[in-house]
Amino acid sequence: MTESTLPAALRDGIDQLIADTLAPQVEAIDHGQFPEAFLRALGRLGGFGAALPIAQGGLGLDLAAQVEIIAQVARTCGTTAFTVWCQSSCVWYLRQSHNTAAQARYLPALARGELLAGTGMSNAVKHLAGIERINLRARREGTGYRVNGALPWVSNLGPGHLLIAAAALDEGGYLMFAVPSGAEGSTLRACPSFSGLEGSGTYGVHLRNVLVPADDVLADAEDFCAYMQRIKPGFLLTQIGMGVGLVQASIDTIHAANRRLQHVNCYLDDQEDDLARELHALLSTTQALARQDQAAPLLSVLRARAQGSELSLRATQSAALHAGAAGYLMSSPAQRRLREALFVAIVTPALKHLRKEIQALEALQAA
Ligand SMILES: Cc1cc2nc3c(=O)[nH]c(=O)nc-3n(C[C@H](O)[C@H](O)[C@H](O)COP(=O)(O)OP(=O)(O)OC[C@H]3O[C@@H](n4cnc5c(N)ncnc54)[C@H](O)[C@@H]3O)c2cc1C
CATH class of the missing domain: 2.40.110.10 (Butyryl-CoA Dehydrogenase, subunit A, domain 2)
Structure with missing residues (x-):
């Protein structure tokens, strides 16, 4: 796995919060419970403002750290990871705004999770x-x-x-x-x-x-195009965190299933080592792009986001196949993750939308 970009105390604090507050609620969340208590507590740890300067109420880290926090959550619950993405994106939008009145009114409360958005x-x-x-x-x-x-x-x-x-x-x-x-x-x-x-x-x-x-x-209308360019790389790159967590969890499922079923699971596509290699490459690329912030080349960002969707779909399907009937139980995280991975591939920009934009940019570069 690529080296963590998070300070150890923060990473451990979030892991503990996930184990105590989120893990016991995952099935209830899948069936409709909004993870409010977890989101408020994650906000108190700074989990929405990794890329926000300390002076504005954030952790003063970078987008790569925000990707990692979303991945940490997605490894346990894809639904909650999406709400973390929503909240951290709103922090990101406010941070990139030139409206200091709106920043003063909303940014610290959003970053701390006191105001959800x-x-x-x-x-x-x-x-x-x-x-x-x-x-x-x-x-x-x-x-x-x-x-x-x-x-x-x-x-x-x-x-x-x-x-x-x-x-x-x-x-x-x-x-x-x-x-x-x-x-x-x-x-x-x-x-x-x-x-x-x-x-x-x-x-x-x-x-x-x-x-x-x-x-x-x-x-406003004058700033809008430049503003969209400022927010777009962060919008896309942090979404990859959802996919990364799902792939990591799927690898965990495959590893556990193989203790008993390796002799027959070895005939399946997308083996544990293959997925781990691809995940490592995706995470390295994503972190390198995230560290470039708004300067990250859009085509590379779009390709990484599309790879995040494709790999999530393959990894969750492979995990379900490795787990077999046990993975088909309603109580199994393997079947839940299939549905969560499908969401990663349909939430805007959906895979079809990404491929459209990638093709248009490639054509532009070739011309
Ligand atoms: C669980 C969930 C959470 C979402 N959260 C957000 C969010 O936080 N913010 C956000 O901006 N978007 C959100 N979306 C929308 C999502 O990002 C996509 O825009 C949406 O899934 C449609 O994408 P598409 O590629 O399928 O659109 P297309 O295939 O192009 O579909 C065409 C359009 O028809 C609309 N449509 C199709 N069926 C229905 C229907 N039954 N009722 C109403 N409209 C319909 C779709 O919205 C879409 O815009 C969410 C979607 C889902 C399923």
């Missing part, structure tokens, strides 16, 4: 990649904006949580903004049941003439 960016990210129409529209009103529209599913939400999203402006361009809980005109609606990620606090969000004051604008 959802990132409703899938639609905008897909829209900017030419995949779908934008759902939210904004028009100027005084120094602020009025926003209308709906997002079908946004996670890490609940009463008291903050929403961060983007809208197209009537006059042209885009806007990224925060909506505090209880803002007039904003409502959360329950989603239909999912096959996994049920405890991710996922809701449909409806915004009806919601007022976004200037203090809650993270990027």
Whole structure:
């Protein structure tokens, strides 16, 4: 395994918290319990602000450390790792904003997990990649904006949580903004049941003439394109943490199953050593890119994110095959991880979306 980028005390503290608070709740979370107590406690350890300077309430480490924290959580619970990604992404968005009023209002509370937040960016990210129409529209009103529209599913939400999203402006361009809980005109609606990620606090969000004051604008139309470039590498690289943890856990499952079944499991694809080698390569690449922060080349970042999805799908399937019928029990983490890995490959940017962007960038470079 690639060397840990986390200080030992932090790593051990998070491991202990996972063992005490998260591990006993994993099945309940899979069936719909939101891991609030764990998230609040992880916030107190600094688990959402690894890449945030100490002066802003973070740990003063880097994105590679944030990837590792998300992977540590995903090794036990993919759903919770996704909520950690949501929260740390919101910290990342605030950090990259030039709006010091919004930073002062939200950043320390987000980094400490006192304020939980959802990132409703899938639609905008897909829209900017030419995949779908934008759902939210904004028009100027005084120094602020009025926003209308709906997002079908946004996670890490609940009463008291903050929403961060983007809208197209009537006059042209885009806007990224925060909506505090209880803002007039904003409502959360329950989603239909999912096959996994049920405890991710996922809701449909409806915004009806919601007022976004200037203090809650993270990027205005002038800054939006540059802002998206600033946040995109971190957005993608930290998602790889979810895949890394799932692959690590799958390798653990394969190792355990092979104590009894090596004589027949040896006929399966994606053996423990192969997966460990590929995981090591993915993690090294991801950490090297994460240390470059916003300077990381986008094509390499997209390729690493796609590899994270592909490897998660293969590793979780191999683990389920290695575990056999025992892995098919509802109580088995092997079958849960198959569903979690599928989520890594469908959450924006989905594997198909990544391949579209990779192909477009490769064509651009070849021209
Ligand atoms: C459990 C879960 C949690 C998610 N959390 C977030 C989050 O925190 N933030 C966020 O921005 N996005 C979130 N998403 C959305 C996710 O990132 C993808 O955008 C979504 O899964 C669609 O991607 P796709 O590639 O399948 O879209 P496509 O295949 O291009 O699908 C087309 C569009 O149709 C919509 N659609 C399809 N079926 C339905 C339906 N039954 N009801 C409503 N719309 C539908 C999809 O949203 C999608 O935009 C979540 C999705 C799931 C399943």
